[in-house]
Amino acid sequence: MKPAWEWEQASADDVRLILALCSNLSGSxxxxLVxxxxxxxxxxxxxxxxxxYAxxxxxxxxxxxxxxxxVKG
Incomplete structure (x- = not known):
């Protein structure tokens, strides 16, 4: 995963995909968690x-x- 200064904003599709991979988590x-x-x-x-980002x-x-x-140095 990239550090914040290199991160591209996640789209709604990206968020839905990640949540699908976290199938054990409901919305609440x-x-x-976050x-x-x-x-x-x-x-x-x-x-x-x-x-x-966090x-x-x-x-x-x-x-x-x-x-x-x-991040080093």
């Missing part, structure tokens, strides 16, 4: 709001797709 559980309410997760999946990074990790790249 996803919200609890520190928002379930309705905010629904806004991300509908494209009505942009998912913050929330995206947690979901990508939860889906088993990696972790934020280490």
């Amino acid at each position: 559980k996803t919200g609890s 520190g928002v309410e379930g309705r905010q997760v629904r806004k991300w999946t509908a494209g009505d709001a942009r998912i913050p 929330a995206w990074a947690l979901l990508v990790h939860e889906a088993g797709l990696g972790w934020i790249a280490s």
